[in-house]
Amino acid sequence: MWTIPLGISVNTLSPNFHKLPLFYPSRAHQSSISHHLSRSDSVGICKASQVVEIFPIVSPEIVVREARIEDCWEVAETHCSSFFPEYSFPLDFVLRIDRLLALVFGLSVPSGCRRTCLVAVTGTSEDDTFFIGDEELKIAGFGAKISLNKGYVAGILTLDTVADFLPRKGPLRQRRKGIAYVSNVAVRERFRRKGIAKRLIAKAEAQARSWGCRSIALHCDLNNPGATNLYRSQGFKSINIPEGAKWPQPRTAPDMQFNFMMKLLHDKNRTNC
Numbered sequence: 001m002w003t004i005p006l007g008i009s010v011n012t013l014s015p016n017f018h019k020l021p022l023f024y025p026s027r028a029h030q031s032s033i034s035h036h037l038s039r040s041d042s043v044g045i046c047k048a049s050q051v052v053e054i055f056p057i058v059s060p061e062i063v064v065r066e067a068r069i070e071d072c073w074e075v076a077e078t079h080c081s082s083f084f085p086e087y088s089f090p091l092d093f094v095l096r097i098d099r100l101l102a103l104v105f106g107l108s109v110p111s112g113c114r115r116t117c118l119v120a121v122t123g124t125s126e127d128d129t130f131f132i133g134d135e136e137l138k139i140a141g142f143g144a145k146i147s148l149n150k151g152y153v154a155g156i157l158t159l160d161t162v163a164d165f166l167p168r169k170g171p172l173r174q175r176r177k178g179i180a181y182v183s184n185v186a187v188r189e190r191f192r193r194k195g196i197a198k199r200l201i202a203k204a205e206a207q208a209r210s211w212g213c214r215s216i217a218l219h220c221d222l223n224n225p226g227a228t229n230l231y232r233s234q235g236f237k238s239i240n241i242p243e244g245a246k247w248p249q250p251r252t253a254p255d256m257q258f259n260f261m262m263k264l265l266h267d268k269n270r271t272n273c
């Protein structure tokens with residue numbers, strides 16, 4: 001929930017607020033808001049004109065950036081509420097603590113590999129963010145700099161070049177290089193279908209290119225049509241695993257079946273990962 005000046009919370013303005021689009025941060029975009037609203041039947045108790053008037057204040061811009069240490073709790077919360085929505089207190093709280101500890105004290109990245117956690121945050125913009133700390137410092141894939149204006153985490157994505165879930169190469173079973181791997185993609189329920197996951201993936205692709213990767217891969221639960229649609233719409237293709245091949249898979253429920261998906265990243269100025 002966001003509070004706008006005058007002390008009015010957004011949720012009191014409209015019970016349907018979570019269904020509003022999130023990408024209209026400036027007055028320059030108000031005409032597209034009007035257009036969108038004029039197409040919808042109703043916007044809760046707000047008239048379209050009122051929403052347009054207050055939108056620059058109440059509709060926070062979504063910024064996709066690398067997670068920082070102060071985002072950890074919300075990253076854990078987004079993960080648990082998205083992947084284990086059926087759990088309630090106290091189990092959900094224990095899960096979040098467990099995830100938080102895993103994030104902060106989790107396995108370190110093998111030498112030569114990269115890992116980062118991306119977050120989509122609302123209520124901030126890169127311009128009004130003030131940092132304390134060192135740009136280069138990292139803790140478990142999280143930037144260790146602190147921002148005084150952190151925003152609210154609505155979506156997450158992990159990207160790495162660890163290649164734990166890609167087949168090893170050659171007799172020495174070396175890690176594959178040049179393929180970035182996406183995991184833990186999640187968007188809080190009330191922020192879904194607003195293009196947040198798409199933006200996280202676009203940022204992950206840009207990051208992978210900047211690491212010099214030539215392609216990007218992921219595993220998606222075969223019984224998750226929403227996520228499968230998402231990746232297909234972003235140009236990922238399903239890869240047929242040869243019969244009998246023992247390709248590594250994420251360690252989740254033993255009966256879960258995965259679709260292995262990949263996308264080529266085109267960049268002429270690439271170096272090796």
Ligand SMILES: CC(=O)SCCNC(=O)CCNC(=O)[C@H](O)C(C)(C)COP(=O)(O)OP(=O)(O)OC[C@H]1O[C@@H](n2cnc3c(N)ncnc32)[C@H](O)[C@@H]1OP(=O)(O)O
Nearest residue numbers: 183184185186187192193194195196197198226227229230
């Ligand atoms: C590699 C992995 O991590 S796989 C794990 C994926 N994560 C989960 O299943 C956790 C629970 N689910 C979620 O967090 C979200 O529903 C996500 C991440 C799957 C999608 O996040 P969103 O921000 O809602 O996706 P976004 O709005 O960017 O959708 C982009 C496109 O994906 C497809 N899509 C997304 N969700 C759905 C859905 N529920 N049903 C059908 N298609 C969907 C649509 O084509 C959509 O475009 P459209 O809205 O214009 O039709």
